[in-house]
Amino acid sequence: MQFQVMFKKELLENWRNFKWIWVPIVFIILAIMDPITTYYLPRILETVGGLPEGAVFSIPMPSPAEAVGMSYAQIGSIGVLIVAVISMGTIAGEIRSGVYEMILSKPVSYANYIMSKFSAYSLIILLSLIVSMIASWYYVSLLFGDIAFSTVIVSAVFYTFYLLFILSITVVLNTLLKSPGLVAFLTIIIVIALNIITDIFSHVLTWSPLMVSNHTLAFLYDGSLTSELIGSVSLAIIFTALLLVVATMILQRRAFD
Amino acid sequence: MNLTADLELLKDLLPLIIPLVILHLILMTIALIDIRKIDETRGPKYIWVLISIFVSTIGPIIYFLLGRRQ
Numbered sequence: 001m002q003f004q005v006m007f008k009k010e011l012l013e014n015w016r017n018f019k020w021i022w023v024p025i026v027f028i029i030l031a032i033m034d035p036i037t038t039y040y041l042p043r044i045l046e047t048v049g050g051l052p053e054g055a056v057f058s059i060p061m062p063s064p065a066e067a068v069g070m071s072y073a074q075i076g077s078i079g080v081l082i083v084a085v086i087s088m089g090t091i092a093g094e095i096r097s098g099v100y101e102m103i104l105s106k107p108v109s110y111a112n113y114i115m116s117k118f119s120a121y122s123l124i125i126l127l128s129l130i131v132s133m134i135a136s137w138y139y140v141s142l143l144f145g146d147i148a149f150s151t152v153i154v155s156a157v158f159y160t161f162y163l164l165f166i167l168s169i170t171v172v173l174n175t176l177l178k179s180p181g182l183v184a185f186l187t188i189i190i191v192i193a194l195n196i197i198t199d200i201f202s203h204v205l206t207w208s209p210l211m212v213s214n215h216t217l218a219f220l221y222d223g224s225l226t227s228e229l230i231g232s233v234s235l236a237i238i239f240t241a242l243l244l245v246v247a248t249m250i251l252q253r254r255a256f257d
Numbered sequence: 258m259n260l261t262a263d264l265e266l267l268k269d270l271l272p273l274i275i276p277l278v279i280l281h282l283i284l285m286t287i288a289l290i291d292i293r294k295i296d297e298t299r300g301p302k303y304i305w306v307l308i309s310i311f312v313s314t315i316g317p318i319i320y321f322l323l324g325r326r327q
Contacts, residue, residue: 021287025283032277047263139273
């Protein structure tokens with residue numbers, strides 16, 4: 001009951017600042033930009049570029065699965081940045097402006113407070129990812145050839161857990177820091193650091209939550225559910241849950257001093 | 258360059274570009290509505306209006322990320 005009220009407040013707030021509209025649109029643009037430019041690059045060069053007469057070069061056309069992979073590459077870099085930036089002030093900003101004390105002066109549990117925020121942003125991320133992958137599927141099947149709609153949607157669901165893991169990192173940092181800008185900055189630094197570590201030890205850490213993106217691409221290419229994909233997605237979910245518990249505990253500790 | 262090749266390319270690109278243009282217009286419109294509704298932006302409002310209109314696609318995004326004062 002209490003959760004529902006707070007969850008609705010978050011949804012309303014994200015509606016008022018248009019996050020429900022602009023985040024999906026930005027994701028769609030990210031997802032379709034690369035397939036389109038790759039497809040038309042040879043012809044654009046031909047028409048625009050001052051290439052010497054008779055210059056022949058062939059740019060290999062990616063397969064449909066590789067083209068969808070390009071969408072994920074964009075979302076994996078700029079999309080992650082956007083996830084960090086939209087959620088950077090969700091708690092830190094409220095602590096700073098005093099809204100936090102106003103809410104917590106009512107009998108509201110910290111867990112509900114964190115969960116309402118996390119769920120509201122999760123919904124935006126899920127919606128954005130699904131919508132953008134539908135757009136990507138549409139363009140790729142127009143330009144590059146057939147790819148199963150179900151494969152793309154299932155891969156998007158897997159990928160969502162990767163983004164939710166990043167969202168939970170942002171939530172924890174939100175409870176620790178007061179400056180929203182610092183939260184976004186540190187989130188990006190942590191994601192980059194984790195990525196480097198996972199890349200270096202990629203033969204050992206096959207179940208690392210950050211490998212979800214790699215395994216999702218493998219799933220796109222051959223459509224087989226590997227144990228690595230299931231493992232890394234499960235670990236991503238577990239880590240997300242743990243980080244949310246940590247965030248709740250940090251807020252409780254903060255209340256005492 | 259020959260004009261027919263240009264026109265040909267444009268004709269092929271058009272069905273792909275129109276959705277992008279629509280998305281861009283939606284972004285611009287909601288940014289302008291928001292600038293109108295909001296009490297105060299970070300920095301003068303008219304600058305954000307100019308950025309949202311003239312910096313295509315990225316302008317409204319930058320406004321939503323940086324221009325809103327919470």
